[in-house]
Amino acid sequence: MGISEDPDGANAVTREGGLTWRVVAGWLVGITAALAVTGVALGRETGLAPFLVFLPTLIAGRGTVRQTAVASVWTVLVIIGSLIRRPLPSAAATASVIIFALALDGLSVVQAVRRVRQEKEISRLRSAAAALQRHILRPFPLATAELVVHGLYEPVEEDSMVGGDVYEAMPTPYGSRVLIADVQGKGLPAISAAFAVLNSFREAALAEPTLTAVVDALENSVLRHNSFVAQTGEEQRFVTALILDIGSETTAQAINCGHIPPYLLSEQGTGQIHLGEASLPLGLASLSPEPRTVTPFNFPTDSTLLLCTDGITETRDPSGAFYPLEERLSRWEHLPPAEIAPTVHHDLEQYAHSKLADDVALLVLHRKPALPDTPSIS
Structure with missing residues (x-):
């Protein structure tokens, strides 16, 4: 089964094949921490940006719309915090990284919305087919x-x-x-x-x-x-x-x-x-x-x-x-x-x-x- 979610995403329910909030939180905290430690060790804290920005895309493939949105907000905030702590050489480069993160994470949320809608339609059709079988x-x-x-x-x-x-x-x-x-x-x-x-x-x-x-x-x-x-x-x-x-x-x-x-x-x-x-x-x-x-x-x-x-x-x-x-x-x-x-x-x-x-x-x-x-x- 896929993932069932009400229209506003307020009562997301993950089923078999979906992601629990514990898993999502583990991914966000664990990957962010790993990249942060690596960045400090290498003296390149802003280097986590091009890696972390793809995390919401991964969650959009299996998680709910709300989980994807939370991951997107988390990613943007972490990237902004990293850039404040260790700015890039120019304001244009900083703005480009933030715009890229916002655009990609926004597309991740759109991807999650489309996937959830498609899964709901498939679920409706297969349930109707199974009900028809049982009736006949x-x-x-x-x-x-x-x-x-x-x-x-x-x-x-x-x-x-x-x-x-x-x-x-x-x-x-x-x-x-x-x-x-x-x-x-x-x-x-x-x-x-x-x-x-x-x-x-x-x-x-x-x-x-x-x-x-x-x-x-x-x-x-x-x-x-x-x-x-x-x-x-x-x-x-x-x-x-x-x-x-x-x-x-x-x-x-x-x-x-x-x-x-x-x-x-x-x-x-x-x-x-x-x-x-x-x-x-x-x-x-x-x-x-x-x-x-x-x-x-x-x-x-x-x-x-x-x-x-x-x-x-x-x-x-x-x-x-x-x-x-x-x-x-x-x-x-x-x-x-x-x-x-x-x-x-x-x-x-x-x-x-x-x-x-x-x-x-x-x-x-x-x-x-x-x-x-x-x-x-x-």
């Missing part, structure tokens, strides 16, 4: 005849880092159908593509009798979206997606369009489900002569599937190692389904030292236990 994506838990779906979605609200992760789980005449998708790229254009896929899925899942027909509808929606944005000069996108069809039988169906395969948590063990070679992401089907095919897999009753985006699997610790999701899941296979998503998220933040660089989307699909046979009444 249905809150957990979701429920169908076959499933109870828990999960979480945490967008990263940093400048252009707002991503395009979407999910859906819905009852249809053909069983429960589930989508999790991740749009290539970041920013508002990625969100636009994600919503196109989500809306298409909600329509096709209800209307199309086969999973391949649902995926064909998603492919067409991405192509239409790319055709439209190409007219405006925006970058065309592709979308990785995993689409599931889960009916009353324990055998479920999946089409994997370049996405992370699901993980199964059951009494028989925990691990990633092998779905074979993934198809190309949505929007790229024309690059392959092979049509997308359905892969069946076993999803027993009272077991759990975990679906996620690469915001989880590509999270790194400070050493650069990827988050070992499959290894960690074996510890949590006996947790209630409602506790799995928050447990994974908490562990992920600890692993990355709270420095998540991508959106985190996680679905926990628990297949409802089989209902006992109802005895007939004679």
Whole structure:
């Protein structure tokens, strides 16, 4: 996050990446003292002027407008005091140094004002985008005849880092159908593509009798979206997606369009489900002569599937190692389904030292236990 500041700069609040007043004071006093001691030692006290005058410019890059203004006033006063103590050979030279300091420090304040305004606008846009995502994506838990779906979605609200992760789980005449998708790229254009896929899925899942027909509808929606944005000069996108069809039988169906395969948590063990070679992401089907095919897999009753985006699997610790999701899941296979998503998220933040660089989307699909046979009444 950047720096938030009210219009008059009276209530500056530094956030992550900003400067505290203690840091600013340390810079001002420390650098001034270091230059003063050096100047006395060399017998050139006025020599600090050309060095100290650039300090407000450095603070303007990360500090608030008020911090930059204070640094500017401090710098000018110190330079004037130094010139009074040890004047330059001519009044013109003295005036030139003071004018240069005033001009450069004034530009530093203007730079800080512009930067803060830009950061406020970026913050407003990314917060609006994240709020829109949360509004369009249905809150957990979701429920169908076959499933109870828990999960979480945490967008990263940093400048252009707002991503395009979407999910859906819905009852249809053909069983429960589930989508999790991740749009290539970041920013508002990625969100636009994600919503196109989500809306298409909600329509096709209800209307199309086969999973391949649902995926064909998603492919067409991405192509239409790319055709439209190409007219405006925006970058065309592709979308990785995993689409599931889960009916009353324990055998479920999946089409994997370049996405992370699901993980199964059951009494028989925990691990990633092998779905074979993934198809190309949505929007790229024309690059392959092979049509997308359905892969069946076993999803027993009272077991759990975990679906996620690469915001989880590509999270790194400070050493650069990827988050070992499959290894960690074996510890949590006996947790209630409602506790799995928050447990994974908490562990992920600890692993990355709270420095998540991508959106985190996680679905926990628990297949409802089989209902006992109802005895007939004679």
